[in-house]
Amino acid sequence: MSGDGNGASRREAVALGAGSLMAAMMLDSTRAFALTAGNDAGNLEGLPWANKAMRWIQVAFVEDDPPSYDPQFWFDFFKKTHADAVCLSAGGCICFYPSKLPLQKRAKYLGDRDMFGEMVKGARELGMSIVARVDPHAMSEEAFAAHPEWAACTIDGKPRRHWAAKDMWVTCQNAGFMFDFMPQVLKEITQTYQPEGFFGNRWAGSGMCYCKTCRMLFRMATGMELPTSDDPQDPQRHAYIAWNAEMRWRQFKLWDDTVKAVKSDCFFSPNGGMNDPNKVTIPIVGVDRQGRSGPTPLWMMGKYAKITRAYMHNLPVAGIFNVGVEDHNRWKDSVQRGPELQAWMRGGIAQGFRPWMCKFKAKPFDTRWVEPVTEIYQWHFANDRYMRNTANLARVAMVNSTQTGVYTAGGAPLTAGDNIPVAQRVTDSQNGYYQALVESRIPFEMADDRQLDAKYIDRYRVLVLPDIAALSDAQCRQIRDYVTKGGRIVATGETSLYDEAGRKRDNFGLADLFGCDYVKTGSGVQNSYLTPRHPHDLTKGLEDAPRIIAATQQITVKPHGDAKPPLTLVPSYPDLPMERVYPAPDEAETDIPMAFCNTVGKGRVVYFPMDIDRTFWEVLAEDHLVLLKNAVLWAAQETQPMTVTGPGLVDIAYWRQEKSLAAHLVNMTNPMMMKGPYRTIMPLDGPLTVTLVVPRGVDTKKVTLLESGKTPRWSRNGHLLTVEVPSVRLHEVIAVDLS
Ligand SMILES: [Zn+2]
Known part of the structure; x- marks a missing residue:
């Protein structure tokens, strides 16, 4: 291309x-x-x-x-x-x-x-x-x-x-x-x-x-x-x-x-x-x-x-x-x-x-x-030949929206004087979902909102839309076509509530996919919670949590159907005095939906009517991480091309070159990882077990680790290649020569 x-x-x-x-x-x-x-x-x-x-x-x-x-x-x-x-x-x-x-x-x-x-x-x-x-x-x-x-x-x-x-x-x-x-x-x-x-x-x-x-x-x-x-x-x-x-x-x-x-x-x-x-x-x-x-x-x-x-x-x-x-x-x-x-x-x-x-x-x-x-x-x-990538093999992409940054700030207009903090909202939602995908070890790419034509996005199984507020009618149509044909989306917050120039619509441009209509946005909501409902793939891992924290921007919506939502709202209740910190009896559990998991055409849609990704960036609560990860996996409904088990926080990528494959593991397990100023490289003791989906019709000849220079233990079972990486100092690359 x-x-x-x-x-x-x-x-x-x-x-x-x-x-x-x-x-x-x-x-x-x-x-x-x-x-x-x-x-x-x-x-x-x-x-x-x-x-x-x-x-x-x-x-x-x-x-x-x-x-x-x-x-x-x-x-x-x-x-x-x-x-x-x-x-x-x-x-x-x-x-x-x-x-x-x-x-x-x-x-x-x-x-x-x-x-x-x-x-x-x-x-x-x-x-x-x-x-x-x-x-x-x-x-x-x-x-x-x-x-x-x-x-x-x-x-x-x-x-x-x-x-x-x-x-x-x-x-x-x-x-x-x-x-x-x-x-x-x-x-x-x-x-x-x-x-x-x-x-x-x-x-x-x-x-x-x-x-x-x-x-x-x-x-x-x-x-x-x-x-x-x-x-x-x-x-x-x-x-x-x-x-x-x-x-x-x-x-x-x-x-x-x-x-x-x-x-x-x-x-x-x-x-x-x-x-x-x-x-x-x-x-x-x-x-x-x-x-x-x-x-x-x-x-x-x-x-x-x-x-x-x-x-x-x-x-x-x-x-x-x-x-x-x-x-x-x-x-x-x-x-x-x-x-x-x-x-x-x-x-x-x-x-x-x-x-x-x-x-x-x-x-x-x-x-x-x-x-x-x-x-x-x-x-x-x-290792030059393993760096000459010809394709990235990720099946998930997050949409990067320039126009949302220019014309809205996740809904709020950019206003004179203090535009920077407001614009920061857009970036924060993106960073929140980005952090969640890194922690989840789901290989992913970014997609450009100006190129949502089928020829650019059809290679992806899932598109993540982190509060992509500004979308034109044409872009909404492209996303709808993508889902109808079998694509999957995960959207949050005010996604599609504004047009390409930041003018607010009466309803979401993607209301039919979300399965709900827009009513109003509530910002700065304090001391509000979510009730995970079971059994559902979205709430897997939260079975022991009767109540988890909610996001601070909440969108009131009117559902199209009466499907039981996997996540419901516990509305805000007093946070002071301490004696008053409990919900009203009829609000301890509600059926107000805070997540929609829909099947549309051949595709799937997850919609969270709240800024759960931005809140995750602010609070980094693990319960939100579970939801953000499960949403993508439920939508994808397929094995990820690269999976990693073992300890630590690693950023991953999976590439193809002309005659090889390269799977990257960057060790970010470090107390300074959220600030950048690494004092010392702290090696990650594994082993990490990495499973790669090998493209059809290629034979794997040789597997090498480019950082340690060693040959790891590996095995091939059908289209799955499993490699054991003993440890990662900073950046290990599993290089697979193809015959
Ligand atoms: Zn001038």
Whole structure:
């Protein structure tokens, strides 16, 4: 299947809605960018190097690097890590080559040197591919003096000084710096160095700009003034979201056309902001996870691999991991220690990322990252053929909804001022179900809500819809067709209660599948419970629990039939004073349904009228884990392609390559797993028994463990292959050679 999409992540999309990329990045400092070949390059023939490049390295230069860095350090490093491609800082705000453009400011200590050129030459001698990094988000005092109209402006029309570099000015994303000056920069670099491609950092502006150009262009396009509200249901903001996407498309197209005019197989890759997976074709995508703060579970890198692969399909995706400590406080000049680096990288590789190391500053004064990174790259190279995945074998996918993030927040509109915490709701529901599936050891993928056509989703047995509030009529139809033909869904909360633009419907778009009609939403419900009913597959494992905690957002619904629900509500009762903590006599047990398990056509549907996944993310109650797991297994009604028994918390993935199978086990059993800062790798003592469903018609020749290097005990019984893994240090891979 050819990938034909470039989707901004939900957070970027939220950023478009909020007009603040910075604010969105603070949610978890994750961005996606696309190395984009443009509309007409839908195959890899034009860019075979991108598909071959398995290991990436990025060096982002700083101004005092030129006189002090040692290029040979990097050439040696590229060589010993078997890196295939390198991304190097070229120009934009500040350039690292002797530009002839007077307004492109040279790095302070560059002198007459050509640092970018030296590094390009050395990497070329190693046979590496080159991607030039440009960053246009700021300009110098000289450029501002010559073109004050290039500056971004605040709401009162004043030009914006750079927030960190006081001798620089923030550039407007719609004015001459982006649309006249940067094309000259891109042209000069392409002519001089002939790079394979460009990577544009902070290319889409720095939040809302209220300069004269922006005001005029928006008025001409929409007849309206620029919005001052962040609420996506505000007509001006609604129009702005679409207009901004169109402007970024034009900017991208101009820059991509500019480099292609000089070198036909070159391309420009925007860092985020391209927002239509059905419009742009990309040869490779990188996802940039620079930091962590607050709860950032260790599977986060893997999640971004899945989100990106959902629209890239079988095209390569790279996971950019920063050798540096960053959260929203942005300590750019330090490094993580080995265990943390390794844990994040392995988590991403297991879910299909190619490693892309990013180092700020070319003179590495703190070198503690060198050994762990080298070790992983060498391991990756040694096992290269097991990393060239051709298919993921999961049968469950969770839907990732960009539009729900942009236009609703799990029902609540994104409102001005505090949009970030509200938008967080959408992510929390997703993370809750994600955590539950990881803990349940159910192999799963992500699916992109912009590609719910049969050709993308029919390979899955089950789609999970974690509070996917915004779904168009067409998307509801696609899901209905999927279920009728035998597909299965598990949905929660306000799924389908809003249309694609976040306008509330009178009833769920999927009411017929859910088996109930919408009445109202109750939020912030305290001290309410659920009664599990037996026997039912949904409540298996809760036989000894007469009452478990309920979710805090509860949807009142009117059931279509009179089937006995497997889960019923104990309505909220007082939580204080202690003497009053008991339900009213007639409410200790009710028949108010809190789960529906329906058979529809050839398919199955589970619907929870509550935010059980978001509540799970908040409370992590094991009773909810049981329900979330059982829901998927009841819906699936088939053996999972990979099952794991034994102790510990492992993130799993099951892949096919041309002549092999690879089953990944990432050991996340660690007290720091929900925060990310691994102190030490704590090996998981097994044994773990892994059972794999082997695709029909293939013979299993040899089984190897890629971390321990040993041959495990294994047996084959029909289409089931059972392997005993004695222990997992951090990341074990069961590699199965096929004959
Ligand atoms: Zn502007």
